[in-house]
Amino acid sequence: MLTPAFLGPLATHAFLQYALLGGVLVAIPCGLVGSYVVIRRISYIAGAISHSVLAGLGLVQYLRVVHGVTWLSPLAGAAVAALLSASVIGWVSLKLRQREDTVIGAVWAVGMAAGIVLISLTPGYAADLMSYLFGNILMLTPRDLILIGALGVAVVTVVTLFHKQLLAVCFDDEFASLRGVRTSRYYFLLLGLTALTVVVLVSVVGIIMVIALLTLPAATANHLTRRLSHMMIVAALLCAGLTAAGLALSYGPDLPAGAVTILLTGALYFATALFKKR
Amino acid sequence: MTSVPNPVLAFHDLDFGYDGRRVLSGVNLAIPAGDFVSVVGPNGSGKTTLLKLALGLLKPTAGEVTVFGEKPERARHRIGYVPQHAHLDPLFPVSALDVVLMGRLGLGPRLGPWRGRDRDAARAALAEVGLGDQADRHFAALSGGQKQRTLIARSLAGEPELLLLDEPTAGLDAHVEEGFFRLLEELNRRLTIIMVSHDLGFVTALVRSVICVGQKVVVHPTSAITGQVIADLYGADMRLIRHDHRCSEEGHEC
Numbered sequence: 459m460l461t462p463a464f465l466g467p468l469a470t471h472a473f474l475q476y477a478l479l480g481g482v483l484v485a486i487p488c489g490l491v492g493s494y495v496v497i498r499r500i501s502y503i504a505g506a507i508s509h510s511v512l513a514g515l516g517l518v519q520y521l522r523v524v525h526g527v528t529w530l531s532p533l534a535g536a537a538v539a540a541l542l543s544a545s546v547i548g549w550v551s552l553k554l555r556q557r558e559d560t561v562i563g564a565v566w567a568v569g570m571a572a573g574i575v576l577i578s579l580t581p582g583y584a585a586d587l588m589s590y591l592f593g594n595i596l597m598l599t600p601r602d603l604i605l606i607g608a609l610g611v612a613v614v615t616v617v618t619l620f621h622k623q624l625l626a627v628c629f630d631d632e633f634a635s636l637r638g639v640r641t642s643r644y645y646f647l648l649l650g651l652t653a654l655t656v657v658v659l660v661s662v663v664g665i666i667m668v669i670a671l672l673t674l675p676a677a678t679a680n681h682l683t684r685r686l687s688h689m690m691i692v693a694a695l696l697c698a699g700l701t702a703a704g705l706a707l708s709y710g711p712d713l714p715a716g717a718v719t720i721l722l723t724g725a726l727y728f729a730t731a732l733f734k735k736r
Numbered sequence: 737m738t739s740v741p742n743p744v745l746a747f748h749d750l751d752f753g754y755d756g757r758r759v760l761s762g763v764n765l766a767i768p769a770g771d772f773v774s775v776v777g778p779n780g781s782g783k784t785t786l787l788k789l790a791l792g793l794l795k796p797t798a799g800e801v802t803v804f805g806e807k808p809e810r811a812r813h814r815i816g817y818v819p820q821h822a823h824l825d826p827l828f829p830v831s832a833l834d835v836v837l838m839g840r841l842g843l844g845p846r847l848g849p850w851r852g853r854d855r856d857a858a859r860a861a862l863a864e865v866g867l868g869d870q871a872d873r874h875f876a877a878l879s880g881g882q883k884q885r886t887l888i889a890r891s892l893a894g895e896p897e898l899l900l901l902d903e904p905t906a907g908l909d910a911h912v913e914e915g916f917f918r919l920l921e922e923l924n925r926r927l928t929i930i931m932v933s934h935d936l937g938f939v940t941a942l943v944r945s946v947i948c949v950g951q952k953v954v955v956h957p958t959s960a961i962t963g964q965v966i967a968d969l970y971g972a973d974m975r976l977i978r979h980d981h982r983c984s985e986e987g988h989e990c
Contacts, residue, residue, distance in 0.1 A: 497828055619847045626838040629828055633819065636791060636812050637841035637894060684874040686829045 463710035473596055474709070480598040481701030484658050486610040489694025490617050491655040492676035493686060494648055498628040501673045503547050503649065506562045507540050508656045508668040510569025514539025515590050516576030523580045533605060536660060540653035543569060548649045552642050593664030593716035595705060606658045613651060617690075624648060625686055662701060663716035670720045674727040675700065681730040700726070740766035742805065744898050744928045745790055747953075750799035752785060759785055763799070763953040769897075772920070772942050773930045777949030783932045786949060787900050790930070791817055803898070813842055816891030816927075818901040821883045826876050832886045833871040836861055839893030861889040865919060881912040885919070892923075899923065901931040917942055 468474045495504050518535030521527040543565045550561045577587050589597065617624070626634035627644045635641045652672075659668045679692035704719025740746075743766035750763040759782040767773055775783045788794040789801050792808030803811035816839075836858040837850055844854040862871050865885040870878065878886060884904055891899060904920075905913045920929060921942050931943075948954045 493829075497825070499825075618849075622837070622841065622844070622850065625830070625834070626841055629830060629835070629838065630819070630824060632793065633817065633838065633890070634841060636793075636815070636817050637839070638813060639841055680827060680829060684829055684876075685831055685834065689829045 464706040467709065473598075474705075476598045476600065476603060477595045477705055477715070478702055480595060480603055480606060480662060481705060482698045483603060483606045483610055484662050485694045485698035485701065487613040487651075487655040488659060488672060488697040489675065489679075489692075490613055490690050491651045492672045492697070493679065493690045493693050494624060494628060495652055496673050496676040496680060497686065498648065500649075500652070501669060502559070502562050503544075503551075504652050504656060504672055505669040506547060506566040506569070507543050507649075507653050508660065508665050508672075509566045510543035511536045511539050511657060511660055512573025512590060512665055513569045513576070514573075515586075516573035516580070519586060520576045520580045523582070533602070533657065533661075536657045537654060539569065540657050541650060544649040544653040545646070548646050552645065589664070590660070591664050591666050592714055593660065593662055593667065595662045595701070595715045598661060602661060606661070609654055609658050613655065616647070616651060620644065620647065621687075663719055667716055667720045670723055671697065671701075674723045678723075678727045678730050681734045696723075696726070740768045742769070743767055743802075744769050744771070744804060745930065746802045747789070748800045748802070750789070750801060751797045752782070752789060752794065753797050760789075760949075760953060765947060765953065765955050767928065767930065767945070769928055770924070771928050771930075771944055772924045773928075773945045773947055774943040775930065775932045775947045775949060781949045782953075783949050784902055786947070786953075787817075787902055787930070787932055790900060791815060813894065814897045816888075816894055816896030816899045818884075818887050818891050818899065818904060820902050820906060821880070821887055822906075824875075824883075828875065830875045831872050832862060832867060832875055832878060832882075832889075833858055835875050835886050836871075836889045836893050839890035841894075843894065857895075858889070858893050861892040862886070864892060865889045866915075879912075881908050881916065884908070884916070888919070888923075896927065898928045898930070901929070903932050905933070 464474075468478065495501060514535035514537070515532050516535075517539075518530045518532045521530055547558075547562060547565055551558045554561075573590075574587075623634065623639050623644050624647070626637070626639060627641050627648070631641045631645075634644075655672065656668050659671050663671045675696035676689065676693040678696055679689045683689045683692055700723050701719055703722055705715050707713075707722070708715040708718040745765075745767040747763045747765045750760060751758065752760040752763075763786075775786055777783050785794060789796060790803060790808060792801070792803075792812060801808055804814055808815075833855070837844075837854060839861070840850065840854040840857060843857075844850055859868070859871060862868055865888050867882060867885055867889065870882065870886075875883065875886065888899075888901075888904075901920075905916060908916060920931070923929065924942065930947075944957065946956045948956065
C-alpha cells in the first residue's frame with residue numbers, strides 16, 4: 459500500500475534517490491562505530507557530542523549570514539564542534555576520572571545553549587533550527603553524499619587497521635595496556651570516530667535522535683550475534699534498512715522521516731530485547 | 737632476604753599508600769625463577785596492590801620493584817597477567833579465540849588483522865588449558881571455570897615467563913578448582929607463578945612459598961607455615977590443614 463506511493467516518486471524525484479543513497483551510506487559508519495559505542499558503553503558521551511554539534515552549526519550559520527563568510531560549510535562547523543567536545547570529554551574522563559557524568563551533561567547543555575543563542579542572533583534562519591534538531595534526509599545534496607561517502611571510507615579504513623586494539627581496549631583496557639597498547643590514544647581515536655559519525659547522522663535524523671540511530675541498531679545486533687565483526691555487519695544492514703523503511707513509510711502520509719526511522723529502530727530494539735530475555 | 741640470585745620479581749624497601757593511607761610498608765621480597773607463590777592475607781590487606789605494583793600499574797611511594805631485573809613497565813611483555821573475570825561485560829560479543837588473541841598484542845602485527853601464526857598460537861594456548869574444542873564459543877556462554885582458563889590462555893598467548901593470577905579460584909567449585917590446580921602445576925614446569933588467593937590457597941601442595949600480606953609482608957616457605965603465622969596474619973586462631981608432609985624446596989628463607 460505504501461510501497462507504490464514511495465516507489466513511483468522515487469523513480470522520478472532526485473531528492474528521494476539522494477535520501478535513499480544517503481541512508482545507505484551513513485549505515486556503514488553507523489554500524490561500525492555504533493557497535494564500539496555500545497560495547498564500550500559510551501552512549502551518553504555520543505549523546506553529549508551530538509547535542510554540542512548545534513553550537514558548530516549555529517556558529518557557521520551566524521558567520522555566513524552576519525559576516526558573509528559564505529565558504530564555510532555547516533558540516534565543517536558541526537565536525538569541529540563534535541571533535542572539540544569529544545576531546546573535552548575524553549580528557550576529563552581520562553585525567554580526572556571523577557564527575558565524568560557531570561562533564562558530559564555540561565558539554566551536552568552548553569553546546570545546545572550556545573547553538574540556540576547563535577541561531578537567534580542570526581536573522582531569518584530560525585526554520586533551520588528544526589531541521590538541525592530533527593533532521594531532514596530529503597534535503598541531502600550530492601555534495602553531502604560525497605562527504606558522507608568519504609567519511610564512510612575513512613571509518614572503514616581506520617577500523618580495519620586498528621580493530622584489534624579497539625576491541626582489546628573495549629573489552630579489558632587494563633590488560634590491553636599491559637600488552638603495550640596505548641589505551642588512552644585508542645580511546646581518543648574511538649571518541650574521534652564517534653564524533654565524525656555523529657556529524658553525518660545529524661543530517662539524517664537530526665541532533666536529538668542521533669543517539670538512537672547510532673546505538674539501537676548496534677544494540678539490536680548485539681542481541682542477534684556473538685562476535686563483534688558480525689555485530690558490525692548486522693548493525694550496518696539494520697541501519698540501512700531502517701533508514702530506507704523510515705523514508706518509505708513517512709513519504710506517503712507526509713510524516714517526518716527521521717522520527718519514523720527512530721520509531722522503527724526503537725520498536726525493533728525493544729522487540730529483540732524482549733525476545734532475547736537474557 | 738636478598739640472597740636469591742637473579743630473582744624474577746623483587747621488592748626493595750617498598751612503601752605504598754594512597755590518599756594518605758599506608759597500605760604496604762618496608763616490603764622486601766625476592767622470588768626465584770620457577771617458584772610457585774601464593775599471596776595470602778585478609779581482605780583489603782593489599783594483595784592485589786602487590787600484583788599491580790609488580791605490573792607497574794601502581795607506583796611505589798618509596799623503594800623499588802624489579803621484574804627480571806628491570807622496571808616493571810619494561811618487563812611487562814614477559815609477564816602474563818590473569819585478572820578476575822567478574823569485571824568483564826557478560827554481553828560482550830567475543831569468542832574464546834577472540835579473547836585469547838588479545839594476548840598476542842605486542843607480538844602480532846600492529847596494523848590490520850591477525851596473521852595465521854597468531855591464530856595458531858592462540859589455538860595452542862587454548863588447547864594447553866584444555867579448551868581446544870571451545871575456541872569458537874561465545875565467551876559469555878562459557879562456565880566460570882572455562883572463562884578463567886580462557887583468560888589464562890590469553891596470558892599464555894603472550895609467551896610469558898612469569899604468570900600473575902588474581903584470585904583465580906574465586907567462585908569455582910571444589911572439583912573444578914582441583915583440575916585448575918593441576919593445570920597450574922603443569923604450567924609451573926616452565927613458568928614462575930604468583931597467585932593471589934582469596935582464602936588460604938596454600939593448602940594446595942603445589943605452592944612452595946607464601947607471601948603473607950598483613951601489617952607486615954613476610955615470605956615463608958610452605959613448611960614454615962604454622963598456626964602462629966596464620967593467627968598473626970588474620971588476627972584469629974585458625975586451624976592449619978596440611979595436605980602432605982612434603983618439605984619445601986631449598987632456597988627460601990624469611
